[in-house]
Amino acid sequence: MIFNSLDFAIFLPVVFLLYWFVAQKSIKFQNILIVIASYVFYGWWDWRFLSLIIFSTVLDYTIGQKLRNEKQQSKRKILLWTSIIVNLGFLGFFKYYNFFLENFIGAFSLLGAKINANSLSLILPVGISFYTFQTLSYTIDVYRNKLEPSKDFIAFAAFVCFFPQLVAGPIERATNLLPQFFKKRKFEYHKAIDGMHQILWGLFKKVVIADNCAEIANQIFNNSTDMNGSTLVFGAIFFTFQIYCDFSGYSDIAIGTSRLFGFDLKQNFATPYFSRDIAEFWRRWHISLSTWFRDYLYIPLGGSKGGTLMKVRNTFAIFLVSGFWHGANWTFIIWGAINALYFLPLLLTNSNRKNLSVVAEGKTLPSFREFFAMLSTFSITVFAWIFFRAENLNHALNYIQSIFSNSLFSLPEFVNRFDAIITVCLIIVFLTVEWFGRQDKYGFEKTLLKVKEKYRLIIYLIIMMMLFYFSNNSQDFIYFQF
């Protein structure tokens, strides 16, 4: 089931009413309802893959219980590695099997050896990269004694499959989300209203901005050989907004939906395109994944405590793995490597933590220097996204080569110029709202709450009409494929 569908528009109110009016008497009932609703939500896509989630849930719950009683370090390590190997094994099999197979065959054929092996026609279970990392965080935190293992299987199952964030995050830490399943949830009016605001804004980002950008970006990327340089630049920019609004829109809907049920999820995006350097961008982009890699990969590898070489190695490791996490394609790995290269000068000059606060804090407009820094960071980010969006490395390289040709200085040619102009106007409206809300955690709600109620009502209705208007161009969420 996807958030921008009629199915979900019926599913959500039904679950909401059952949750607060039927199951409100006990936490256990509410948790059972969440598990059932989440399985229905996931099973709507493909019931068969529910078995994977249930298996991971049972495995990590059991390992958690065993870790509670096990004092011997070597045995605790075996338990931890069992969880890691099995969980990553599933992920590796479904997501990376064919990639490794094809690359091994390719590598051996370069050496003159011919290997006959057939690739498998595997369907990638939706959300496997997200819930695998979420359950792993539980086992690792229990192993590190940072978290008390759950005694309540239902609460643990609800934590693993919590439907708002099950298929595309934010990737929650057990330390943040799991304890919320043990607390009595009370309906809070303001929290629910904030949640609704965030759902509305998330849908706006997805349906109005991302899907419109997708239509133009797809058209340009799919016909890149016939396009001039300036059109290709626009194609990359449209994709830059598509991926941001698609993914952050999903996160907003997930966070907003969770609030309706009394849960607080982590912030996943914090106006990343207003970043002044790439380090700031990565502190503001897909925060739940970046911090996951920081805590469970970068720091265990030694983090920034060792010498320069170690810092560089660890930085590259985290970016390459992050790229690979997105998909079994060299384009994602190169995208990760490019970001590591961007990061390197900041790391070597110890300036990667220079821009910790929000840009132009307390001011209406940025200084010229800040504006230039934002523009530079945005530009190099757009460049990297070309690799992320391209079908393969050749496509990316040809795309870039065509950008840097004489036609870069000709006028862009869109199949539908009117649509492109409308989309640019929508992006400007979106960026304006983002800019004025950048100092708050969830800027849109804060901005909206400053508006008089009758005007707020008009804004709700306009956004709802826009959602209806643009719903014909509906596209899949990009991060579903990861």
Place this chain on the structure above:
Amino acid sequence: MNLFLKKITFILFLFIIILIGIEIIVGNIPNSYSYKDNWMTKNGSALSTLAIGNSQLYDGFAPEVFKGSTFNLGNATQTYYENYLLLKKYDHILTNLEYLIIPIGYNNVRESPNIELTNRVTFYHKYMQLDYDSYINWFELFEVGNFERAINKMMKYYLLNRDIVGCDSLGQRSTHNLINRRENWFNDNYIEGHTSIKSEEGKFYIKEIEFLNEVVEYYSNKDVKVILVSTPVSKYYRNDMSSEQRDFFIAEAEKISDLHNVFYLNYYKDNQFTDLDYYDSCHLNELGAEKLTQKIYNFINKEIKGN
């Protein structure tokens, strides 16, 4: 909780009121469906020649050539099922009908209906009061079910003051003219995407042919002269079509013609139609339409009336 639910309900209520308002406003904008329904109700009893079918006929049949009591009841992507429903609706007033002209071409016997077909259900249901056997979803019954189209219609009609009826007083499409055809009109690839016409049971066209047969049989028995017409297509379109595709629809047309002993006029490859006669690769413009209608008119006069 109560306050929250009240607010949500209030906003949804307001939104539904807006949707109803838009539905009413858009419903009052004249269009070819409401125009044709009115025309048929008022003048149907005087009709002697009726042309009914999809866009090939909507564009390609010019009733004024017949000099009176002739109407074009065609529309874009109109199926044989919709022809059947329309004739069922107006049958009781078609008391003087002598000639029924129905197109048959590749578009009528392709494997599956295109996505546009479901969009048209709204029009036939809302403006011509046709009741289909089944609907894909209830959104089809309302203009606001396709919100983008509804808003665009409102903008065109009320803000830009454009006439969006789309047909002339005798029902022929008025917008597909030589003057406004696109630069690369011959590149319109209507064949790509629905190239498979294998005779597998349950395919869209099998049911369609059944409805055509039913209509032809009914009106033949009523002594109405039924004329099946394959409209001409440009050489560009013909070059894109395989001989298998071409032979298939011609064979179907001949089969029906033989079965019910009705006339079949095949202008598919008529070389009297030149590039100047087309709006796009498979639709005639006003010049081509006049030429085609004249040919049908001559055929009726010579072969049927014996003049």
